[in-house]
Amino acid sequence: MASAASSLKAASGNDRFNDEAAKWDSNPFVHEASKHALKAIVAKFPALRQPPGETGLDVLEIGCGTGLLSSIMAPYAKRIVAVDAAPGMIDVLKAKLQKPDAPRNITPVAVLLEDPEDKSLPPQDEREPDGRRRKFDLITSHLVLHHIPDLKGVLTTMLGCLKSNGWVALTDFEDYGPEAKAFHAQAKMGGVERHGTNADAMEKLMNEVGFVNVRVVRAWSMDKSVEKYEGEFGSAGKPTQPGQGEIRSFPFVLCMGEKKYCQP
Numbered sequence: 001m002a003s004a005a006s007s008l009k010a011a012s013g014n015d016r017f018n019d020e021a022a023k024w025d026s027n028p029f030v031h032e033a034s035k036h037a038l039k040a041i042v043a044k045f046p047a048l049r050q051p052p053g054e055t056g057l058d059v060l061e062i063g064c065g066t067g068l069l070s071s072i073m074a075p076y077a078k079r080i081v082a083v084d085a086a087p088g089m090i091d092v093l094k095a096k097l098q099k100p101d102a103p104r105n106i107t108p109v110a111v112l113l114e115d116p117e118d119k120s121l122p123p124q125d126e127r128e129p130d131g132r133r134r135k136f137d138l139i140t141s142h143l144v145l146h147h148i149p150d151l152k153g154v155l156t157t158m159l160g161c162l163k164s165n166g167w168v169a170l171t172d173f174e175d176y177g178p179e180a181k182a183f184h185a186q187a188k189m190g191g192v193e194r195h196g197t198n199a200d201a202m203e204k205l206m207n208e209v210g211f212v213n214v215r216v217v218r219a220w221s222m223d224k225s226v227e228k229y230e231g232e233f234g235s236a237g238k239p240t241q242p243g244q245g246e247i248r249s250f251p252f253v254l255c256m257g258e259k260k261y262c263q264p
């Protein structure tokens with residue numbers, strides 16, 4: 001169950017993402033970032049390289065937003081459960097899934113996932129709706145880790161959501177030093193817990209939590225228009241006048257870890 005403190009934290013982050021949900025998909029950067037994430041993940045998980053059929057992967061995306069990554073991964077996965085703590089983001093995803101050409105194998109869920117047995121997740125067995133929840137072959141989470149107050153808690157939840165020998169493949173911009181702070185404009189700092197994911201710290205934490213075969217690799221870089229000084233973009237959080245901002249390149253990490261085999 002969510003603690004009072006974490007619910008409060010989530011609520012403050014939620015406000016920002018609920019407010020931004022309707023316009024989220026109008027930002028080309030988030031589309032491009034999701035395409036990079038898919039490419040990086042597919043390169044490491046060959047099972048995602050062909051249309052899946054019944055043998056395909058059961059995927060959970062945590063912090064799916066409007067479903068950008070889930071939507072482009074869907075043709076290569078068996079099924080995807082896409083969860084986000086901001087109901088506004090999930091409403092946008094639900095509306096997109098109503099369209100005739102939308103993927104049919106995505107289940108959107110509005111939840112701050114802190115319990116692998118959360119009843120809002122689909123059941124393992126449809127005939128036992130109140131029984132154990134579905135377990136996954138692969139968990140993705142893209143541009144989310146830097147928003148999570150309790151990283152150890154969320155990694156533990158992820159471990160509990162995986163099948164034996166299932167994997168996490170988590171992507172985020174890298175905390176490569178003080179310059180990573182520029183990734184977010186001053187007006188977009190709401191819900192930002194840290195300035196990216198630090199590769200060494202993440203590798204250590206994933207091992208501590210109990211993942212095996214942990215690897216955190218730099219997977220791609222992206223150019224982003226950032227403030228030349230804090231607050232330059234004002235409340236818009238992006239350039240609105242000629243000459244504002246400057247382009248910087250940000251590295252992204254892919255954090256992989258396996259749940260070791262456990263007796264069913």
Ligand SMILES: C[S@@+](CC[C@H](N)C(=O)[O-])C[C@H]1O[C@@H](n2cnc3c(N)ncnc32)[C@H](O)[C@@H]1O
Pocket residue numbers: 013014017030034062063064065066067068069083084085086089111112113141142143144147148154
């Ligand atoms: C920067 S957005 C990224 C959304 C999406 N992955 C994308 O790339 O377009 C971060 C998202 O993570 C969600 N989020 C943050 N913490 C979360 C948590 N503990 N559980 C589920 N979602 C969370 C927020 O609601 C927000 O929609």
